Amino acid sequence: MSPKSLLLLVSLFLLGLTASAQYTEKINTNRPGTSQGAFSVGNNVLQLEGGFGFGKEKHKLFDTKTNTFNFDYTVRYGLLIEQLEINLNGSFRSEGIKQTVGANEEKIRRTDFEYNTIGVKYLIYDPYKKPKDQDSINYDELKSWKERYRFKWKSLIPAVSAYVGMNYVNTDNAFTFPNDQTISPKIVVMTQNNWWTSNAGSWVLVTNLIVDKITTDNPAYGWIITSTHTLNNKWAVFGEYQGQKSDFYSDNILRLGGAYLFNDDLQIDANIATNFKDTPSIFRVSVGASYRFDWHKKDEIIEKPGFESGIKNEEELNEKENDSLSIDREFEEIENDSLKLEKTPFINEFEDSSIRESMEKDLDERRTAQRLERERLEKEKQDKKDDKKFQKEERRRLKREAKEAKQAEKARIKAEKEKQKMIQDIDAELDKMEQDEGVDDELKKIDEELKKLEEMEKDVDPEKEKEQKEEKKKVEEEEEDVDAAYDKLQKEQAKAKKEEEKRRKKEEKKRLKEEKKRKKEEEKRKKAEEKKKKEGDDNNEG
Numbered sequence: 001m002s003p004k005s006l007l008l009l010v011s012l013f014l015l016g017l018t019a020s021a022q023y024t025e026k027i028n029t030n031r032p033g034t035s036q037g038a039f040s041v042g043n044n045v046l047q048l049e050g051g052f053g054f055g056k057e058k059h060k061l062f063d064t065k066t067n068t069f070n071f072d073y074t075v076r077y078g079l080l081i082e083q084l085e086i087n088l089n090g091s092f093r094s095e096g097i098k099q100t101v102g103a104n105e106e107k108i109r110r111t112d113f114e115y116n117t118i119g120v121k122y123l124i125y126d127p128y129k130k131p132k133d134q135d136s137i138n139y140d141e142l143k144s145w146k147e148r149y150r151f152k153w154k155s156l157i158p159a160v161s162a163y164v165g166m167n168y169v170n171t172d173n174a175f176t177f178p179n180d181q182t183i184s185p186k187i188v189v190m191t192q193n194n195w196w197t198s199n200a201g202s203w204v205l206v207t208n209l210i211v212d213k214i215t216t217d218n219p220a221y222g223w224i225i226t227s228t229h230t231l232n233n234k235w236a237v238f239g240e241y242q243g244q245k246s247d248f249y250s251d252n253i254l255r256l257g258g259a260y261l262f263n264d265d266l267q268i269d270a271n272i273a274t275n276f277k278d279t280p281s282i283f284r285v286s287v288g289a290s291y292r293f294d295w296h297k298k299d300e301i302i303e304k305p306g307f308e309s310g311i312k313n314e315e316e317l318n319e320k321e322n323d324s325l326s327i328d329r330e331f332e333e334i335e336n337d338s339l340k341l342e343k344t345p346f347i348n349e350f351e352d353s354s355i356r357e358s359m360e361k362d363l364d365e366r367r368t369a370q371r372l373e374r375e376r377l378e379k380e381k382q383d384k385k386d387d388k389k390f391q392k393e394e395r396r397r398l399k400r401e402a403k404e405a406k407q408a409e410k411a412r413i414k415a416e417k418e419k420q421k422m423i424q425d426i427d428a429e430l431d432k433m434e435q436d437e438g439v440d441d442e443l444k445k446i447d448e449e450l451k452k453l454e455e456m457e458k459d460v461d462p463e464k465e466k467e468q469k470e471e472k473k474k475v476e477e478e479e480e481d482v483d484a485a486y487d488k489l490q491k492e493q494a495k496a497k498k499e500e501e502k503r504r505k506k507e508e509k510k511r512l513k514e515e516k517k518r519k520k521e522e523e524k525r526k527k528a529e530e531k532k533k534k535e536g537d538d539n540n541e542g
Contacts, residue, residue, distance in 0.1 A: 029290035032269035038161040038192035040085030049074040051288020059280040083123035119165020158191035220246035
């Protein structure tokens, strides 16, 4: 079985790639695929991820064969809070291309960074962070097998994160579009579902929606569907389906492989990748590793009131509730005592109200400025969309007009050819009619010419005999004169040639006369037969 067939078979059971999570006791990494999980590495954790890839590419149209080498690297750091992460992603590529041009084979070598992107990821929504009251201990679920194993619809709600990054590409890069900007933005929306069952183990499903280089003339759009399944505490398998589309390059790539957890901070992985087209076809093998420096001190877990140190008894909860009510009452009394007309509890009653008014005015101005700026940006965005739409419609219109003009030109040429053919057919018919009408005149002319030739021959014969006698006499007298003999020979040959030409013309005219007579008789015979046939038909009808 070929590698592509094996990948396609396994992909029916696996949907995507490995995913990262918020801080855990064991390392969670984005490798060995290209997707990003919704969770960060955790506060004060530095994680390094990298790998080497070797592959071959074949382009059917360009007739090229390419050997590739890739080094992918990622640096991730959890900053300030659990939900925030900054990271650097990049890829270095080197390739050797063999291209066949005629009978010659050219070799090209290219080496450069494919991309370098620095960005920030933030966890917007985490469905696993705030459990409901019954999620702590559910005695009905413990007693009932049905309640314990039934499908929970809330497990379909994913965690959601957003990523904003900035691409950097050096000038004259061989792996990017020639007109790409040096710096361009990248936006990614990530979702992640974590599932665990006692029978099937743990599964992670990740999706990425990517919009890249949106401020350039050639934006790129992509999507990734990823999944991971743990076989045991050390081994995991994964799969990934990646799609990307742009004016520069579009493709659909499938990756499959596995990972081994060496210890809590180190993971080793390997994968193979291929696509489903031949412009170019891709096959690549990659190996890599991920390692983290764990300086994490304290998990930032948001507990429900009353569960910070476990389940508390009702008396402690009531005492705490009464204490909080008394504190609220005291604060309310102090607040009401200090509250004045058009004053806040934090402003002295002797203070001039102009300070607050100026603050409110400044706040209103800033809000107005922000609103106007937001409206301006939205208007610019809408104008760009309208302009792109207009340009697209204009290109379509020009293309349609060019197509119509081409079709009209083809129709005109075809009509002109048909007209010329019709004219030629009419001319041929007229020539035939003229020939049929002038057969008798031509035969008469031929007869007259033949008579003239016969008369000329009769007149020439006596003169010819006389000339022959004289020439014979001269030859006898001037035998020794070689030049005279040569001239005489030339004259005789010329006369003989002339006579032969006359004879040939005479025979040709006779042949033409006989041919025309034959044609005329054939036509008369055909007309007679047609007339006879017509008379027979009329008699039959009568």
